[in-house]
Amino acid sequence: MKKRKMFLRMISASLMRRRSRMAVALLSIAIGATILSGLVSIYYDVPRQMGAQFRNYGANMILTGTSGSFTADDLAKACTEIPEKELVGAAPYRYDNVRIRNIPVVAAGTDMEQAQKTSPYWMVEGRWPSADGEILIGKAAAESFRFREGDMIEVDYTPETAKQGEETVTDNTLYFTVTGILSTGGSEENYVYMSMTDLEKLTGTGSRIDVAELSVSASSDLLSGYSDNISAKVGAVSARLVKRVTASEATVLTKLQGLVLLVTIVVLALTMICVATTMTAVVTERRKEIGLRKAIGASDKSIISEFMGESMLLGLMGGVLGAVLGYVFASQVSRNVFSSELSFRPLLVPVTIIVSMFITGLSSLMPIRSATDVDPALVLKGE
Amino acid sequence: MSLLELKNVSKIYGELHALDNVSLKVEKGEWVSIMGPSGSGKSTMMNIIGCMDKPTKGEVLLDGVDISKESKKSLTTIRRDKIGLIFQQFHLVNYLTAVENVMLAQYYHSIPDEKEALEALARVGLADRAKHLPSQLSGGEQQRVCVARALINYPEIILADEPTGNLDEANEEVVVELFNKLHSEGTTLIVVTHDPEVAEVAQRTLVLRSGRLAKEKINENFTGKIRFDDQTPV
Numbered sequence: 001m002k003k004r005k006m007f008l009r010m011i012s013a014s015l016m017r018r019r020s021r022m023a024v025a026l027l028s029i030a031i032g033a034t035i036l037s038g039l040v041s042i043y044y045d046v047p048r049q050m051g052a053q054f055r056n057y058g059a060n061m062i063l064t065g066t067s068g069s070f071t072a073d074d075l076a077k078a079c080t081e082i083p084e085k086e087l088v089g090a091a092p093y094r095y096d097n098v099r100i101r102n103i104p105v106v107a108a109g110t111d112m113e114q115a116q117k118t119s120p121y122w123m124v125e126g127r128w129p130s131a132d133g134e135i136l137i138g139k140a141a142a143e144s145f146r147f148r149e150g151d152m153i154e155v156d157y158t159p160e161t162a163k164q165g166e167e168t169v170t171d172n173t174l175y176f177t178v179t180g181i182l183s184t185g186g187s188e189e190n191y192v193y194m195s196m197t198d199l200e201k202l203t204g205t206g207s208r209i210d211v212a213e214l215s216v217s218a219s220s221d222l223l224s225g226y227s228d229n230i231s232a233k234v235g236a237v238s239a240r241l242v243k244r245v246t247a248s249e250a251t252v253l254t255k256l257q258g259l260v261l262l263v264t265i266v267v268l269a270l271t272m273i274c275v276a277t278t279m280t281a282v283v284t285e286r287r288k289e290i291g292l293r294k295a296i297g298a299s300d301k302s303i304i305s306e307f308m309g310e311s312m313l314l315g316l317m318g319g320v321l322g323a324v325l326g327y328v329f330a331s332q333v334s335r336n337v338f339s340s341e342l343s344f345r346p347l348l349v350p351v352t353i354i355v356s357m358f359i360t361g362l363s364s365l366m367p368i369r370s371a372t373d374v375d376p377a378l379v380l381k382g383e
Numbered sequence: 384m385s386l387l388e389l390k391n392v393s394k395i396y397g398e399l400h401a402l403d404n405v406s407l408k409v410e411k412g413e414w415v416s417i418m419g420p421s422g423s424g425k426s427t428m429m430n431i432i433g434c435m436d437k438p439t440k441g442e443v444l445l446d447g448v449d450i451s452k453e454s455k456k457s458l459t460t461i462r463r464d465k466i467g468l469i470f471q472q473f474h475l476v477n478y479l480t481a482v483e484n485v486m487l488a489q490y491y492h493s494i495p496d497e498k499e500a501l502e503a504l505a506r507v508g509l510a511d512r513a514k515h516l517p518s519q520l521s522g523g524e525q526q527r528v529c530v531a532r533a534l535i536n537y538p539e540i541i542l543a544d545e546p547t548g549n550l551d552e553a554n555e556e557v558v559v560e561l562f563n564k565l566h567s568e569g570t571t572l573i574v575v576t577h578d579p580e581v582a583e584v585a586q587r588t589l590v591l592r593s594g595r596l597a598k599e600k601i602n603e604n605f606t607g608k609i610r611f612d613d614q615t616p617v
Binding site: 002003005006007009010013014017018288289292293294295296297298299302375376377 | 426430433435436456459460462463464468470474476477478479483486487488490491492494495516532
């Protein structure tokens with residue numbers, strides 16, 4: 001039998017046949033590794049989770065035309081600069097002055113589906129328009145016109161060409177069904193929202209985008225990079241960040257990550273103390289065995305390698321348990337705090353195991369070194 | 384050349400002379416008993432002969448090497464290669480089986496060999512108990528595992544410290560019989576004991592008192608067998 005095989009046989013026998021003793025040590029390591037792995041999962045998932053939360057506060061990037069307006073192609077090009085999985089939504093807006101009951105109103109043409117993604121905080125009483133001929137009325141506008149959901153309204157537009165001195169002005173007119181009343185708490189409540197094609201039809205002009213709102217789930221550094229790339233690569237578009245959103249997101253993230261990091265360090269220290277205490281108890285309890293091993297010829301190096309082997313095996317088992325339980329713990333936190341699923345990070349499994357083994361080894365070092373001080377003569381006379 | 388020779392060996396702790404100018408020789412293949420009351424210096428002598436302690440004065444020659452001048456590391460090597468230890472309390476590793484306990488001595492000495500360890504257990508009559516844990520063995524069986532562990536590396540000397548101290552008469556006889564067998568195979572035995580019956584089985588008995596060698600008795604009628612009817616102290 002090779003020495004290595006006997007070594008493994010000894011350390012596994014020590015763990016398996018002294019289960020109750022070792023269970024305490026394993027428990028302390030596993031708990032430490034669980035909290036550690038869980039907190040690290042949360043630490044790395046917080047930006048994604050918080051990003052998703054912050055996306056509820058609206059767009060964080062605004063695109064405007066460098067010379068007034070830009071096209072849908074320019075917007076599509078700009079969007080290619082942002083990774084697909086990070087782009088939550090990109091809503092184009094075009095604004096024109098229309099008239100309802102002869103009173104001027106600002107009409108906004110947009111992509112309703114994208115607008116819902118970039119402005120999730122918009123409250124719609126009724127439903128969002130889903131087809132041409134449907135319109136969303138801002139709450140203030142609806143109150144002044146006394147419009148309700150389901151009303152049929154007439155929207156007029158005086159073409160630009162008609163204003164150039166023609167005596168008889170013929171307005172473009174379209175009829176819309178009010179599908180919902182929009183509350184935002186902002187100026188949007190004075191506008192009416194319709195599809196881009198309806199507004200183009202009403203105004204009789206071609207496609208045009210005045211401004212686009214983008215919601216991107218990324219850190220402020222990445223956002224700045226995307227914004228710079230868009231401005232540099234898409235000539236017709238100028239991108240800027242919505243500072244109040246990105247800055248507060250960065251601040252909250254930094255503080256939250258700092259807090260998680262601090263708790264992780266404290267847990268790490270507590271785990272080390274716990275493991276060191278347990279290993280000290282294990283060594284003290286096994287002084288006679290150490291004395292015997294030394295009496296029958298074990299060198300200090302052998303004693304250290306055997307105890308370290310046991311520690312490493314405990315660390316390995318604790319690490320595996322911790323990686324599994326840590327994911328469960330982090331998933332629960334993610335579900336309860338952020339109401340979303342945690343993304344599994346495969347790399348965290350080997351990292352947890354290695355860290356667990358390292359911490360166990362490090363905290364066992366002192367008690368194991370003291371094991372070599374045991375006098376082999378201890379075993380004589382049954383001392 | 385004697386296998387073991389102590390020349391004017393003293394071990395002094397402050398004012399206390401645990402061993403005081405002791406000289407003795409043990410020849411290869413000899414069976415020697417050491418007796419004496421508590422505090423007579425038996426343990427100190429065992430520690431020194433067993434390479435677990437060094438004398439304050441004097442020389443200890445083991446196989447021609449003065450072990451009193453060796454480093455702690457060298458003493459570990461000498462102990463591993465030349466000495467087999469048998470303890471009163473057996474001192475088996477409680478989570479290793481009988482055969483694994485024997486293999487433990489092989490592990491520190493050279494290469495563990497399960498077949499050889501099983502043969503050693505068979506020699507002490509425990510072939511069928513090889514896979515048992517110490518807690519599943521009787522005191523006598525545990526001591527026999529301890530003997531198998533001591534002889535597995537073919538040591539120059541077997542040093543037994545009160546080997547029958549925790550055994551009943553039947554097991555005492557079994558252990559003494561094992562010693563007789565080892566002695567007949569040429570193994571050198573040094574047995575520290577309180578028990579006169581065990582002591583006088585040896586070829587020679589040394590009596591220590593207050594750290595000095597007080598008496599030496601040669602067993603003219605050496606048979607290697609224990610005699611329970613003879614209670615005469617040495």
